[in-house]
Amino acid sequence: MNLNWSPAQWLSVLLKYGIPESSLSGRPTACPVCGGKDRFTYDNKRGRGDWVCRHCNDGSPMAGDGLQLICRFTGLSFAALAREIEGGKPVCLVPRALRVAQPKPAMSGEAKAKRIERVWSRASPLAPGDAAMRYLAARVPGLVAPRPTALRLAAMDYRHEGVVYGRYPTIVAQFTLPDGRMATVHRTALDPAKPAKALIVTADGEVLPAKRNDVTAHPLAGGAVRLMPPRDGVLGVAEGLENAYAAYMLFGVPTWPCLNRVLLSRFVVPEGLGIHTLHIFADFDEVDPKTGKSPGMADALALAKRIRGEGLTVHVHRPMVRSTDFCDQWLTASRLQDIAGKQAVCA
């Protein structure tokens, strides 16, 4: 195929196939294929519609010519594109909005299991001073706990409706069913600069959640993140990761997060670990005017009732102050300890 096109011809072909004009300015810009902010440059360096992206090769740099860009952008095969161009056939233009809206073929359960296995195996075990440890230490000051084998850290793209909103250090938590199968991985995107959750905002100003599950390979009911081993048959459960650690600091009970109150209410005590006593660390939510109940407390009590019915000893713990959780309570307790410590030094 003769591709000795002028720069203007290249531009017109690329535009015809829907590559946004803003990507073809020659300056660093968002990549039409993988997003970002300034990772892509169209330089037409060799006169073949050349471009370079720092991220397109699964997070690594990639360069190519204009035809490759069109293939990657449109999903056309190279052969089909060459036929269209050589044959001078009318170009099949699929508006970008339609392409984005086309539903992806549903992933099979097996493909989902493979995907979460891949996410998990690519993440690294936590190490002192890494972004995950710094974040947890900021949320639960003074945290001392067994090194969690169910948490890992990875640099991950934050993808939302096909758009990548940057790459973040991400806590990856393994969500395990009572029978030991991994059902999903829960991801917490962290701010790259400070120990806090990432703030991710769309172009429309929508704030996206920093905490999300990946694909669900198996229904989640019954499972939890096995943050630390139970001790002497005693285990605690809480909603969030930070709350589980706060409960551990306050009560010394090894605690697993179930991720939310609904999953907490459906927790199943795994067999074979010799657990005879369950502590439930509820979030003390505001009363829902519709039900007259505090949702976090109501779900904790429902769990308590079911587990007691199975013959286990159950203790339900509620934070002292309404509309707080155990993370808040630990913060207060640790501040008071600080003050007490300082007074002791003064005395």
Ligand SMILES: [Zn+2]
């Ligand atoms: Zn790219």
